[in-house]
Amino acid sequence: MAQEADFKCLRCGNSFRAPYSPETEPQERACPNCKSNSVRRVKEQKEAPGKK
Amino acid sequence: MTYSEVENVTGYIGNFKVTIRKKARYVDEKECNACGDCVKVCPSCTPDEYQMGFSTRKGIYIPFPQAVPSSYLIDMKTCLGNNPIACAKCQEVCEKKCIDFDAKDEVVTVDVGAIIVAVGNDVYDPTELDEYGYRSYENVITSMEFERLICAGGPTEGHFIRPSDRTRPKSIGFIQCVGSRSKKRGNPYCSNICCMNTIKDTVLLKDHYPDTDVKVFYMDIRAFGKGFEDLYMKSKDEGVHYVRGLPGEVEENPETGNLIVTVENTTTGKIEKHELELLVLSVGLLPRKDSDVVRQLLTLSRTSDGFLMESHPKLKPVDAPTRGVFLAGCAEAPKDVKDSVTQASAAAARANVILASDKLTVEAITAHIDPDLCKYCGLCVKVCPYKAITPTDRKKKIAPQVIEAACAGCGTCGAECPFDSISMRHFTDAQIYAQIDAILDTNSQDKVVVFACNWCSYAGGDFAGISRLQYPVSNRLIRTMCSGRVKDEFVLYAFRKGAPVVLVSGCHFADCHYIDANRQTQLRVEKLWDKLEKNGIRPERLQLEWISAAEGQKFAVVMKAVEELRQKVTAEEIEHTKEVLAPKPKKKPVEEAASSA
Ligand code: SF4
Ligand SMILES: [Zn+2]
Numbered sequence: 001m002a003q004e005a006d007f008k009c010l011r012c013g014n015s016f017r018a019p020y021s022p023e024t025e026p027q028e029r030a031c032p033n034c035k036s037n038s039v040r041r042v043k044e045q046k047e048a049p050g051k052k
Numbered sequence: 053m054t055y056s057e058v059e060n061v062t063g064y065i066g067n068f069k070v071t072i073r074k075k076a077r078y079v080d081e082k083e084c085n086a087c088g089d090c091v092k093v094c095p096s097c098t099p100d101e102y103q104m105g106f107s108t109r110k111g112i113y114i115p116f117p118q119a120v121p122s123s124y125l126i127d128m129k130t131c132l133g134n135n136p137i138a139c140a141k142c143q144e145v146c147e148k149k150c151i152d153f154d155a156k157d158e159v160v161t162v163d164v165g166a167i168i169v170a171v172g173n174d175v176y177d178p179t180e181l182d183e184y185g186y187r188s189y190e191n192v193i194t195s196m197e198f199e200r201l202i203c204a205g206g207p208t209e210g211h212f213i214r215p216s217d218r219t220r221p222k223s224i225g226f227i228q229c230v231g232s233r234s235k236k237r238g239n240p241y242c243s244n245i246c247c248m249n250t251i252k253d254t255v256l257l258k259d260h261y262p263d264t265d266v267k268v269f270y271m272d273i274r275a276f277g278k279g280f281e282d283l284y285m286k287s288k289d290e291g292v293h294y295v296r297g298l299p300g301e302v303e304e305n306p307e308t309g310n311l312i313v314t315v316e317n318t319t320t321g322k323i324e325k326h327e328l329e330l331l332v333l334s335v336g337l338l339p340r341k342d343s344d345v346v347r348q349l350l351t352l353s354r355t356s357d358g359f360l361m362e363s364h365p366k367l368k369p370v371d372a373p374t375r376g377v378f379l380a381g382c383a384e385a386p387k388d389v390k391d392s393v394t395q396a397s398a399a400a401a402r403a404n405v406i407l408a409s410d411k412l413t414v415e416a417i418t419a420h421i422d423p424d425l426c427k428y429c430g431l432c433v434k435v436c437p438y439k440a441i442t443p444t445d446r447k448k449k450i451a452p453q454v455i456e457a458a459c460a461g462c463g464t465c466g467a468e469c470p471f472d473s474i475s476m477r478h479f480t481d482a483q484i485y486a487q488i489d490a491i492l493d494t495n496s497q498d499k500v501v502v503f504a505c506n507w508c509s510y511a512g513g514d515f516a517g518i519s520r521l522q523y524p525v526s527n528r529l530i531r532t533m534c535s536g537r538v539k540d541e542f543v544l545y546a547f548r549k550g551a552p553v554v555l556v557s558g559c560h561f562a563d564c565h566y567i568d569a570n571r572q573t574q575l576r577v578e579k580l581w582d583k584l585e586k587n588g589i590r591p592e593r594l595q596l597e598w599i600s601a602a603e604g605q606k607f608a609v610v611m612k613a614v615e616e617l618r619q620k621v622t623a624e625e626i627e628h629t630k631e632v633l634a635p636k637p638k639k640k641p642v643e644e645a646a647s648s649a
Contacts, residue, residue, distance in 0.1 A: 010592045026574040028561040038595045040581055
């Protein structure tokens with residue numbers, strides 16, 4: 001199955017999941033709600049060292 | 053040069069150097085007069101690729117009757133071997149002594165002024181569509197295989213037979229759009245040629261064998277070229293039966309080898325079963341797999357369907373984005389013979405313009421590298437979509453140089469250079485900063501700074517204007533040739549000067565006029581979003597939009613949207629942004645500090 005990631009639209013604030021693969025980045029994306037291309041990938045929070 | 057492969061291309065328009073591997077033919081092409089004595093004695097044998105495996109060929113062969121030059125070659129995979137020589141029967145009988153088992157590949161370099169890419173296409177393999185039983189049932193063949201079977205130069209010399217029992221089929225069906233126009237399997241695009249190819253085949257069948265019952269299963273028939281509709285009508289008049297609907301299942305009668313095709317006839321709404329003696333799958337066209345080598349060598353890009361992208365779909369349909377390179381035939385998109393000939397003629401004419409000129413005029417908008425400021429990081433070399441910058445050498449302190457004839461002037465190198473050593477003629481940093489100053493010197497809180505690329509988003513703005521679409525006056529445009537020119541510093545400078553919102557806009561990815569320079573734009577904006585957030589600035593204040601020249605409507609919508617965002621930016625936010633982005637005072641160098649003490 002294609003990899004997915006979380007994205008956030010910087011125009012309307014909509015959060016959504018979309019296909020994402022680091023090898024094929026950058027990709028043109030549009031917010032499914034407002035069609036804006038100001039779509040930012042929500043990066044996973046890095047775990048603090050030593051924490052489980 | 054046939055039976056050869058391009059291995060490398062360097063240089064630029066008017067001055068390309070192409071390295072070509074001429075594969076060893078093991079037969080002297082100049083001496084060979086194609087008498088064929090060698091073929092008679094060659095004991096090795098393999099399926100003939102040209103005849104789609106319906107017949108065999110020898111290890112020494114001419115790939116197809118029209119091959120140039122008309123001389124034999126030895127396929128070493130089929131030959132019993134030349135190391136050590138295992139058979140050499142051909143060598144014994146060749147009166148002209150053309151056969152040389154020690155022949156080696158030859159690598160030649162040629163200087164050319166222009167390059168025409170005409171790599172052709174591949175054909176869809178319908179094996180994955182199990183419902184049609186290709187490979188399971190002998191009498192299900194592809195349209196390519198049909199061509200060989202009906203051709204006078206084919207394995208049966210044009211006596212049309214079906215594979216299972218080598219008898220002439222009395223009922224034949226064609227299934228259209230196999231591997232085309234499907235989002236699930238095969239390809240989403242229309243392969244352009246299949247409808248007319250099938251219509252031509254049905255007419256051919258009716259001409260040769262009027263008693264054959266011919267049926268065509270289709271979604272819709274696309275017969276839009278000159279004389280095409282007439283041929284379609286002729287096919288119908290001759291009694292070809294067109295059934296609107298694509299079969300869902302094909303079964304074989306194991307006793308007769310006949311095929312039972314189940315289809316919903318969408319004209320009548322009824323499920324029908326048709327018994328046919330032969331079934332032809334009208335397969336679609338694919339981009340040529342091995343064309344990727346040429347694509348990378350020439351820095352060409354592909355459209356979403358995988359075919360090579362032209363410089364501009366309407367204004368430069370024959371030019372590739374790399375100057376001096378032209379496209380012809382199915383390399384660019386699926387097309388028939390007539391369109392291929394038209395495009396090839398146009399490509400030859402375009403290439404001739406270059407070859408006939410002593411000097412070439414290039415755009416004055418090019419990059420210039422100041423070797424004194426360059427720190428040899430090589431970033432510009434990496435990002436230039438046209439490979440227009442010569443390599444740098446940090447150890448030897450060799451600064452890169454811009455090959456002006458190859459530079460298209462996108463400005464991506466200028467935007468990426470961390471040492472400000474690259475200036476873009478006509479779009480210099482100073483000119484762009486001056487425009488930002490002019491916009492934000494007064495009432496900056498009321499303005500949105502919009503960077504718009506020349507070809508798409510700026511043209512989209514023009515289109516919005518001539519379409520009399522209303523959009524807010526707060527948006528102030530700064531034109532760059534490509535969005536790739538928009539340096540991160542331009543955006544930060546605008547925020548420092550009090551811009552509430554900045555918009556960077558360019559062409560959609562598939563439309564970039566500088567191959568893929570706008571991908572660098574996106575990467576840069578993504579980094580800027582991170583930087584703004586890290587500094588406590590809402591990343592929303594930097595917007596990114598891809599707007600084509602035809603999207604006047606989208607341009608107006610985007611302008612309204614950014615104005616709404618602007619209204620939500622508070623005076624405190626703007627002040628805070630100015631503070632956090634203010635340039636940090638540089639630490640004084642030690643000597644300077646010492647001397648001032
Ligand atoms: S302006 Fe664009 S094309 Fe010209 S050298 Fe710089 S990156 Fe390459
Ligand atoms: Zn949105």
